[in-house]
Amino acid sequence: MAFQSIYAKSATNQSYTNPLNYPKNEHGQTYGSAEETTSVEMLPDLIQAGSMNGIKGYLLKKDYLGEPGRDVPLYDVDGKTIIGSFHIGAKNMNYPKNKNGQTYGSATDTTSPEMGPELISAIGVDGKKGYVLKKDIDSELPKSPEEAIEIQNSRSPGGRDIPLYDVDGETVIGVFHVGVN
Template identity: 75%
Template sequence: MRVYSKGMRKLIGLVIIVCVVGGVLGYQSTFAKSTNNQSPAIFPNYPENENGQTYGSVKEATSVELLPDLIHMGSINDIAGYVLKKDYLGELSRNVPLYDVDGVNIIGSFHIGAKNMNYPKNKNGQTYGSSADAASPETEPELISAIGVDGTAGYVLKKDLDGEQPKSPQDAIAIQNSRSPGGRAIPLYDVEGATVIGVFHVGGK
């Protein structure tokens, strides 16, 4: 009986060892397959200018590392303007050169604000602060600091400041033609974005 018990113990031990080794090998095989099947990183397909520099919008990049060499910031006299990536990522608020698509000819300047992606929020959950601190128009706060026509410091809603946005070239022409040469007035709010404390003038002279 004692010999039988020893034999059983050896058999059970052997089965346990086989199970453990098999489990480890199975895990390694599964891990290797899952690693090989991971989706590759998606890189923006930015075009290149004649100097080999990539150019495009920040909207297409999912991280700082994927930003193009020349970042589109707007147009001057119907010429697309770009800032260098190194200028865009600078920490200090300053004016930087605005280049054409070839990154050679300077067509103007662009104000880069100190990057601030963590705007504070008021009690209504709206972000507020200076538009100069935004990395791009898309990252501006909901309430933008402004000075009213009578010198009162307050905030304007970004949507009011941006105004009606065209959905087509025809819309853009219609909106442009409908604008008053003297500009327009929009409400100036307190930091909570609820109480109107003055008037801010947009456009015109």
């Protein structure tokens, strides 16, 4: 399972209205980004919260708006299949920047997936501490549930290796494994 983080606001129930014309999944739940809304009432039922191996992950609205400081399920777009977990964080991070202007640090308590650092702290397969590029972890997101299934089925069951960088974001110092060994 994956472990990611997002900021929480206040509790409310799921809404079955569709004020922003969010797309709906096969169960009639709306899904989309919290960035597109101006109020809690306009949030979709499933809120995009990053990705797991290139597949978009969503939080239930009630989890997104619930108490901070806890782990909640990360769902596929169907709103039923759990693909990982998310940590509902409570603080906004101001990340330092390296000499190339890239932000770096832990993604554990980011306010949203988009607000995480460009270089995420990680420990390589050999135990070396370094950073992975956010874009290397996230990959390109599928444009439909069908494309997501294709991507998921084409992935190696053992996962994949990506470079582990020094804080400069250029010097490769090791390897980080994404997925199951």
